[in-house]
Amino acid sequence: MDLMSEVIRMVRVGRVSSRLIRHSDPRGVRFPAFAGSGFHIVLAGTCWLITEDQRPVPLRPGDIVLASAGAQHGLARTPRALADLPPSAMGPIPPAPGPCDFEFLCGAYWLEHGRAPQYLRALPALIAVSPDYDRYPGMRTLAELLKAEAGQARPGSAATLRSLLDLILVQVLRQWHEQHGTMPGTDDxxxxxxxxxxxxxxxxxxxxxxxxxxxxxxxxxxxxxxxxxxxxxxxxxxxxxxxxxxxxxxxxxxxxxxxxxxxxxxxxxxxxxxxxxxxxxxxxxxxxxxxxxxxxxxxxxxxx
Known part of the structure; x- marks a missing residue:
């Protein structure tokens, strides 16, 4: 059995959503914990990944943050405490017009019942990946396609969105395991x-x-x-x-x-x-x- 494919199928039990956010508030933004898995792709500008118990991690365009089991976290223009960040307004809200400090895409699998698969829960709560876009040019294409679909209600957009989230999650997990070893337990x-x-x-x-x-x-x-x-x-x-x-x-x-x-x-x-x-x-x-x-x-x- 292809374990990664099976895990992707398991998170697909929930609904999916995606959203483009242009952020200009100097206080940053905090994303509450939720049942499921999700990721952010930084498209423009620079920011910091803020967590409860780890040092802030700098992010640049192209970087991807994976909340493998929906852990609380935040993004901010400068390092600061997670508790100081205002909560994000959840839901399919259109991106703010005008200039911004940084721009990013959100993608999420929402599990109304149950939790993320144990495979994902065994990973670090927040993972930051800097994909090699020269080695994996398809990642750039996936991000562009997701940006085009996010916030749209066109025919076929629901099926397209689900497939794009699946493909991006697979690529993030593959690159994480290439950099940090095999899947939990499988190297023994x-x-x-x-x-x-x-x-x-x-x-x-x-x-x-x-x-x-x-x-x-x-x-x-x-x-x-x-x-x-x-x-x-x-x-x-x-x-x-x-x-x-x-x-x-x-x-x-x-x-x-x-x-x-x-x-x-x-x-x-x-x-x-x-x-x-x-x-x-x-x-x-x-x-x-x-x-x-x-x-x-x-x-x-x-x-x-």
Whole structure:
């Protein structure tokens, strides 16, 4: 299984939005935490990425900031404390006219139920990437296309926006992993073997003992190594992966709950429904109805 592709499919369970912002307030702007994942692409000017517990990071045109699991952060013309930044007005608001200090694109996957996949939550909360646009010229094209689509309500714009966000997120994750190593846990052969079995065969009746056998490690050593590298114990990861796959099947197929339950490793529809409700806060049937009624992308507001 292509893990990155599967993760992208999981965040697509939510709705997407994009917005162009031209910022001229010297106080900067703060983006509150949210359930989902999002990114900013700096288009013009310079600014600083402001977080709660890390030193400010300078950003220049072309840089991309990824909030892998929706962590609170801010952007400002000069370094300052996050608490001092005024909150951003959320929603599809048209960009302010006139000159600005810096200009950037926002793209986000909003998860009304559940959280970002564990793979994304295992990454640093805020990632700043300086893409090599000479090596990856397609990144510049993607940014230009997203700018053209952001804030537009043209035929096909919802589908186009979703695809553009997917492509940009893939490129950011690829470049991050090229610079900082492989995906969480996959550089350890033992943990990678267990992850591969979970991802490819979530329906199997896995236990810590069976997964440790796959990894070729004693149970205690396997559990400790898996938790350290992946960010949560093996069975917790397995449950999250199963439910994430279940959410995808609820959104993308018309399979019955009993069929989905079996495909993701639950013996009964009741067991799957109970676990799903604990994680997502709604019953699977409600989640499916809400997903069907949910717009693919946020419709921009009309300027007055």
């Amino acid at each position: 052969p033992a943990v990678a073997a267990a992850l591969r079995q979970i991802h490819d065969h979530p329906h199997r009746q896995w236990t810590v003992g069976r997964l440790s056998d796959v990894a070729g490690l004693p149970r205690t050593a396997f559990t400790r190594r898996f938790t350290t590298l992946v960010g949560q114990p093996p069975m917790s990861y397995l449950i999250n992966w199963r439910l994430g796959r279940g959410a995808l099947l609820l959104r993308e197929t018309d399979a019955s709950l009993a069929t989905i339950a079996r495909q993701v490793g639950y013996s009964t529809e009741f067991a799957f429904s109970s676990a799903f409700r604990r994680e997502y806060g709604v019953a699977p049937s409600q989640f499916r109805r809400a997903s069907s009624a949910m717009p693919m992308a946020e419709v921009p507001a009309t300027p007055e």
